[in-house]
Structures are given as structure tokens and as C-alpha cells.
Amino acid sequence: xxxxxxxxxxxxxxxxxxxxxxxxxxxxxxxxxxxxxxxxxxxxxxxxxxxxxxxxxxxxxxxxxxxxxxxxxxxxxxxxxxxxxxxxxxxxxxxxxxxxxxxxxxxxxxxxxxxxxxxxxxxxxxxxxxxxxxxxxxxxxxxxxxxxxxxxxxxxxxxxxxxxxxxxxxxxxxxxxxxxxxxxxxxxxxxxxxxxxxxxxxxxxxxxxxxxxxxxxxxxxxxxxxxxxxxxxxxx
Numbered sequence: 001x002x003x004x005x006x007x008x009x010x011x012x013x014x015x016x017x018x019x020x021x022x023x024x025x026x027x028x029x030x031x032x033x034x035x036x037x038x039x040x041x042x043x044x045x046x047x048x049x050x051x052x053x054x055x056x057x058x059x060x061x062x063x064x065x066x067x068x069x070x071x072x073x074x075x076x077x078x079x080x081x082x083x084x085x086x087x088x089x090x091x092x093x094x095x096x097x098x099x100x101x102x103x104x105x106x107x108x109x110x111x112x113x114x115x116x117x118x119x120x121x122x123x124x125x126x127x128x129x130x131x132x133x134x135x136x137x138x139x140x141x142x143x144x145x146x147x148x149x150x151x152x153x154x155x156x157x158x159x160x161x162x163x164x165x166x167x168x169x170x171x172x173x174x175x176x177x178x179x180x181x182x183x184x185x186x187x188x189x190x191x192x193x194x195x196x197x198x199x200x201x202x203x204x205x206x207x208x209x210x211x212x213x214x215x216x217x218x219x220x221x222x223x224x225x226x227x228x229x230x231x232x233x234x235x236x
Contacts, residue, residue, distance in 0.1 A: 041060050042060055042061055043061075044060055044062055045062065046062060046141050046142060046143045046144075047059070047060065047062045047063035047066045047123070047140075047141070047142035047143075047144075048060040048062065048063065048139070048140070048141055048142075049063055049074075049079075049139070049140050049142070050130070050132050050137050050138070050139050050140075051079055051095060051137060051138050051140060052132050052135065052136070052137035052138075054078045054079065054080065055075065055077075055078060055079060056074050056075050056079050057075070057132050057133075057137065058132070059071050059074050059075070063142070066113070066115070066121065066123070066142065066144060067082060067113060067115050067116060068115045068116030068117055069082070069115075069116050080092060082113050082114060083111065083112070083113060083114070084111065084112035084113065084114060084120060086112075087111040087112050090109075090111065091111050091125075094109060094125075095138060098127055098128075098129055098138045099129065099136050099137075099138060101129055103127075105126075105127075105128050106126070107126070108124050108125060108126040109124070109125055110122055110123065110124045110125070110145060110149075111123065111125065121144060121146045122144070122145045122146045122148075122149040123142040123143060123144055123145060124142070124143045124145045125140050125141070125142050126140070126141045126143075127139060127140040127141065166185050167185060167186055168186075169185060169187055170187065171187060172184075172185060172187050172188030172191055173185040173187070173188065174188055174199075179203055180201060180202065180203060181199045181200055181201065181202055181203075182200070182201075183200070184196065184199050184200065
């Protein structure tokens with residue numbers, strides 16, 4: 001057959017267009033699914049990473065934002081180097097359990113990571129067993145809970161301060177609900193010669209509280225009352 005009988009060669013762009021036109025619905029659907037999945041992962045509001053053999057095989061942009069490291073930097077070192085020293089053993093053990101299928105997909109736990117600037121951030125991790133390049137790995141979804149942890153710590157410190165003030169107050173403090181005594185501070189017990197067993201869970205009106213002036217706080221949240229006590233005590 002001479003060259004005159006040969007079909008003309010098609011440009012590469014035209015061949016690519018033809019392949020797309022004749023691609024099976026399954027192939028087209030797979031490409032669209034992969035594109036959509038990548039779009040979701042890259043724009044997720046939580047950090048997503050794949051861990052395998054002690055290294056990070058994949059991280060999304062949120063992980064870069066969370067840690068301050070680039071994807072290349074995160075993939076270049078063992079993932080334990082980005083963890084708080086006190087949490088490393090625990091995280092590694094959870095990772096191993098996940099690989100062995102010993103953790104439910106709904107199981108989550110918190111730990112600390114150290115960002116590029118040295119700041120410590122708390123994250124909550126939910127993960128699942130997966131494969132990466134044909135081998136077992138874990139995919140992990142990390143949410144930044146630093147603000148929540150900070151708020152919980154502040155609340156605990158405030159509660160400790162409230163308790164210290166209430167227990168050492170120079171006046172009686174009690175809580176009555178539905179006509180029953182729910183709380184009485186030490187000053188009130190000493191003033192009336194009672195024990196906690198004498199009062200707690202008992203009807204409020206059964207006790208006279210001789211020589212004690214009871215000031216009722218109607219429709220006032222107890223935390224506001226305690227806050228006022230702390231403020232007054234600080235000003236003395």
C-alpha cells in the first residue's frame with residue numbers, strides 16, 4: 001500500500017478529543033468522581049492526611065495551614081516529629097491499632113501538634129483504615145480544637161476559683177431548688193451547727209437557721225452570684 005492510500009495522521013489534540021468521546025460511561029464517571037473528590041479534599045475545613053510507614057504520604061492544604069509547613073516538608077520527616085513529645089507514644093499506638101483494625105471508624109482522640117512557629121495546637125483525630133499504593137495505611141481527619149481546649153481549661157480554673165471563694169466566704173451561701181437544699185457552704189454549716197447530711201436534700205423550710213440572715217437570689221444564675229462574690233473579695 002502506498003502513502004497515497006494511507007489515512008492522514010490526526011493531531012494529538014484531535015485524538016484526545018476522540019478518546020473522550022468514545023470513553024465508556026464508567027470511565028467518565030470515575031474521572032468525574034475523582035475530580036469531585038479532589039475538590040472536596042483540597043477545600044475541606046479540616047486537615048486530611050494519609051499516614052503509612054511512619055510518614056505522611058498525603059496532606060491537604062488545611063494541614064499546611066494548621067501546621068505552617070508545606071506539603072513537601074510534612075512528607076519529608078516522620079510524622080512523630082510534628083507531635084508534642086508527651087503525645088507521641090499515644091498517637092503511634094493508636095495508629096498501629098487502626099492498622100490492625102482494632103479501632104472503630106467513629107473512634108476519635110485528641111493530641112497536640114507543634115506548628116512551624118513553635119505554637120502548640122490541639123487537634124481531634126478521626127480516622128479509618130485504607131490503602132495507599134496497594135498497601136495498608138490510615139486516612140485521618142484532624143479538627144483544630146485549640147480554642148475549645150483553652151475555653152475548657154479557663155472554665156475549670158474559674159470553677160476552682162469559685163469553689164475556693166465559696167468555701168472560704170465569711171457569709172453563708174446556699175442553693176435551694178424546688179424547696180430542697182442542694183448546696184450549703186462551710187460557713188453556713190458552722191453557723192447553724194449542722195453537717196452536710198443534716199441539710200442536703202432536705203426541705204429548706206424545715207431549718208430555722210438561727211442568727212443567720214438568708215438573702216434569696218430570685219431568678220439569678222448561681223454563676224453570676226459567685227462571680228459577684230469573687231469581685232467583692234478581690235476588692236477588699
